[in-house]
Amino acid sequence: MMMEISATRRIVNGFMLTLSGVCTVLVVSVLFFILGYLLLHGASSLNWDFFTKLPKPSGETGGGMANAIVGSGKVLLMATVIGVPIGFMAGVYLAEYSGKTFAFAIRYVVDLLNGVPSIVIGIVAYALVVRPMRHFSALAGGTALGIMMIPIAVRTTEEFLRAVPTNIREGAMALGATKATTIFTVVIPAAISGLTSGMMLNLARVAGETAPLLFTALGNQFWSSGWLAPIATLPVMIYNYATAPEDDLHQQAWAAGFVLLTLVLIINVTARLIIASGPAAQRR
């Protein structure tokens, strides 16, 4: 027998559930809103010069951001070299060697490090690298972003290594492999697709970071040679150009935003698809 539900309760039910759906649509539509505007303003201001030319001196129109594109690449490479090995090795330790309590404590600290505002990390990189060397540099920018890469490197490494079944490890050890050989030649290769996608996501996350670069990498209107000179990066260029008064620079900021967002989203989608289709996801 069906219980009679009062009209008010039915209306409240329908209304609230619809409202929750509307809110979801609202949030998701923001993504398309952002994509749409960047496509609209960014793609139209994008041309070949953007990728091949240097920025023009202020007052002149035209020019591109070739130096900032290369600069972003260099700073990100530096960040990867600094942040990923430490994070990866620590992740291996947590997954393969550590006791429970110590692993818990480290994980907690790492999560807190992940929550530190990026501008604060920038100040620390300034104090550690810029101040002793007395000038802004790609190295300082890379240090800031590298520190920011550590937490996610640790967590993804640990997670994907833990997802490797124990019997694979036991199989290797039964064949006489030492623990180190087991980890580095059996366990890590078994998790490699997850590990690489995790690192890609990590890179995509710091690729758009602007705040810690403002006073570490600073910026540069020209090519920057080596690792110890101030260097232009895409996110900082977007910020400088968007807040400048000239219309032409706004167009360039949109173009740079379009390039940056496209890169970040492509990396994100690819990495997430790899993770979703990987063995780790299916075993979960």
Add this chain to the structure above:
Amino acid sequence: MAATSYIAETLGRRTNRGFFARLRGGDEISYLVTLASTVSILLIVGLIVFELWANSRPTFKAFGFGFLTSSAWDPNADKYGALPFIYGTCVTSFVGMLIAVPLGLAASIFLAEMAPPKLSNFLTFLIELLAAVPSVIYGLIGIFILVPAIRTYLVPPLKAAFGYLPIFEGTFYGLSFLSAGIVLSVMVVPFIISVSREVLMAVPVEQREAALALGATKWETTWDIVLPNASTGIFGSIFLALARALGETMAVTMVIGNAPRISASLLSPGYSIAAVIANEFAEANGDLYISSLIFMALVLFGLTIVINAVARIFIMTTQGKGI
């Protein structure tokens, strides 16, 4: 975990062989290298705290805790006070959370309780992409699209309806606390949704079935049974988002107006801790100037660390593990 036998095996192995034999096999090397990396993370965190503390000493010596309550900000006269910036950070985060919390909660209810799993996963995927959008892009959209839109469509009706309230006083030029709050809300909503959704989905199905069997509607089940069960985790997600909002730099810097003043009106321009550091740090000269900016960074660091620490504990207690 089923790794006990594996661990017992390796432990046995370690005691049976000599140190150099193990070194040759790479065992001790890999153990020591990975341990050193782990410890180095602790050292980095220690270094962050030390650098912030040591570099903010001059300001602390000059002004003491009065720095936090003074609203003088005049680099030319070497006078510094953090109050306008602390105020701006709090107001923008508050406005942001005021919008983000109901929106995020509603969306996570939809994703966890109503949407079919495939749709829910797809929408969550899109929302995670939203979290991946760099903050400078939010700033770009904020300056050129959102601020004009707020000026044309949101502020006139707001002033017409609530113009008598002090929070909607004065002329609106575009760059303001309100604009920064709205941009922040969009930026932190994905964090609320992705954590809250997981927490809601972790509530046992039996709870829902029992409520529905007693004649509750779907909404009543969700509101009266599922939400209270997940409330700790949801508070965790809100705190997590709050910490993000407090520390968010670029998007806020681009739309807040960068004027160090304390005004009750949300329509007037302001400044935030992160924004003043972003704007003035590279050009700051003079030890006290730099030190004052770093002192504010220390305040921001402390605030976000505490909020994050609480958030993580909240989330852990509902999930049995960290996220």
